[in-house]
Amino acid sequence: MVLAISFGLLAKRFHADNRITDADREWVRRFRDVVANRDQNLPEVGRYNAGQKLLFWVMVTTIALLLVSGIVIWQPWFAPWFSIGLTRVAVLIHALAAFVLTAGVIVHIYAVIWIKGTLRGMTRGTVTRTWAKHHHPGWYREVSKGTK
Numbered sequence: 247m248v249l250a251i252s253f254g255l256l257a258k259r260f261h262a263d264n265r266i267t268d269a270d271r272e273w274v275r276r277f278r279d280v281v282a283n284r285d286q287n288l289p290e291v292g293r294y295n296a297g298q299k300l301l302f303w304v305m306v307t308t309i310a311l312l313l314v315s316g317i318v319i320w321q322p323w324f325a326p327w328f329s330i331g332l333t334r335v336a337v338l339i340h341a342l343a344a345f346v347l348t349a350g351v352i353v354h355i356y357a358v359i360w361i362k363g364t365l366r367g368m369t370r371g372t373v374t375r376t377w378a379k380h381h382h383p384g385w386y387r388e389v390s391k392g393t394k
C-alpha cells in the first residue's frame with residue numbers, strides 16, 4: 247500500500263519525462279548498438295533513455311496490477327467481497343506482475359553495473375558533466391544551455 251501510494255506520487259512527478267518518442271523506438275530497434283556502446287549509431291538521448299522509460303512504464307503497470315489484485319486477494323478483509331473465480335485470476339495476475347517487476351529490477355541492476363558512473367547518479371542524485379554529455383547529450387544541452 248505504502249509502495250503503491252508513494253510510487254504513484256513519484257510517477258506523477260516523472261511521467262512527463264517518460265513519454266515514449268520516435269527516437270526511443272529507434273533506440274530499441276538499435277539495441278545491439280546500445281549493448282556494444284556504439285553511441286554514434288543511436289538517436290540523441292534526452293533525460294532518460296528508452297530502457298529507463300520502459301522500466302518506468304513496466305513499474306507503473308505492474309504496481310497498479312499488484313495493488314488492484316492484492317486488494318482482491320486480501321484475506322480476511324476484502325477477499326470475501328469477490329467470487330472465487332475472480333480471486334483465482336487475481337492471484338495469477340498478482341504473481342505474474344510480481345515476476346515481471348522483479349525481472350525488470352534485476353535487468354535494471356545489470357544496466358547500472360554495465361554503465362560506469364550511473365550508481366553515483368542514483369545514490370547522490372548528481373552525475374559528472376562528461377557522463378551526462380556522453381550518455382544523455384540531449385538533456386545535457388538542455389540543462390547547460392550553451393555553457394560548456
Ligand code: HEM
Nearest residue numbers: 247249250312313316317319320321337340341344347348
Ligand atoms: C501494492 C500493494 C500490494 C498488496 C495490497 C498486496 C497484497 C497481497 C496479498 C493480500 C497477498 C496474499 C497473501 C496471503 O494470503 O498469503 C499477496 C501475495 C503475494 N504478493 Fe502481494 N501485495 C502488494 C504488492 C506486492 C509486490 C510489490 C510484490 C512483489 C514484487 C508482491 C508479491 C506477492 C507475491 C509473490 C505473493 C504470493 C502470490 C502467490 O501466492 O502466488 N506483492 N499480496
